[in-house]
Amino acid sequence: MDIAGYLASIFVGIALGLIGGGGSILTVPMLVYLFSLDAVLATAYSLFIVGATSVVGSFSYFKKGLVNIKTAIVFGIPSIAAIFLTRHYILPAISQHVFTIGSYTVTKNILLMLLFAVLMIVASYSMIKKDDGKSNEEAPKRQSLNYFQILMQGIFIGVITGLIGAGGGFLIIPALVNLLRLPMKTAVGTSLVIISINSLMGFLFSLSHTSVQWRFLLSIAAIAIIGILIGSYLSTKIKANRLKSAFGWFVLVMGIYIIIKETILK
Structure with a gap:
């Protein structure tokens, strides 16, 4: 399965490069099902892989002036705080055996994978739905900024990133467009910067209680x-x-597959 895993690593990067997001939600399933890693360890590894890949992907947007640094900072601060709290307090607090229904026991690993599957299904909807015909290069110009919503969105994305190791680009981009009124291309570039910071900080927060196989991790990130x-x-x-x-559609099928595998096929 290692060969399949390395091929999937290339696909993760290609997806990020092609559509500016989405590839990161494949990283944890790839690490769990193709490399047989524990789900908690996979979330930590995913943070490094997603962060490193997004750093490289953001370079071209920097060169084109399509990154709003101020926005990345304003949006990123509550996200980083939420990631720290999630990795240090919420994730360790989740019991190894969450609850039992009949003969079926939901473990910590199963819970994380089910959360990931739900995220994949939600993400697939935003990718599959057709545009309403309006130009996505211009965001609303008269919309008043709601900083409370920005704060809540940053915290929510930070919790998601901390729990399941996904960058959350499909959540960040709509927030940047609708709440901060950024043009779409600038939103994509700024999103990659936010994902880079959030993911790498989340990985750093995990180092104190994570045993890292650096050769393996760096090889996956490089691919x-x-x-x-x-x-x-x-x-x-x-x-x-x-x-x-x-x-x-591919992400939707994968999300449904994970739910079936972690429930019916267990």
């Missing part, structure tokens, strides 16, 4: 980085909307 470079190149040759929809 994913190669993938994002390939995806960034292909994005200039292929229409992103069709790819986004197709990837969304």
Whole structure:
């Protein structure tokens, strides 16, 4: 299964490069099912892989001036605080045996994978749905900013990132467009920066209670980085909307598969 895992690592990077998000939600399932890692350890590894890959992916947006640093800081601060609290207090507090229904026991690993599956299904909807015809290059110009909503969104994304190791780009981009009125391309670039900071900080918060196999982790991250470079190149040759929809259906199927595997097939 290792060969399949390394091939999947390339696909994670390609997906991020092609559509600016979504690939990170495949990282934990890849680590759990193809490399047979514990789900909690997989979330920590995913944070490093997603963070490192997003750093590389954000370079081209920096060069084009499509990153709003102030927004990344304002949005990122509550996210980082939430990640720290989640990795240090919430995640360790979850019991190894959460609850039992009849003969079926929901363990900590199963709970995390089910949460991940739900996230994948929600993410697939945002990828599959068609645009309403309005240009996504211009965000609303007269919408008043709601800083309380921004704070809550940052905290929510931080908790999601801390719990299941996903960058949450599909949640960050709509927030940047609707709450902070950023143009879509700037939102994508800024989102990659936020994902980079959140993920790498989350990984650092995990080091004190995580035994890291650095050779393995760096090899996966390097392959994913190669993938994002390939995806960034292909994005200039292929229409992103069709790819986004197709990837969304794939993520939906994967999410349903995880739910079935962790419940019916257990």
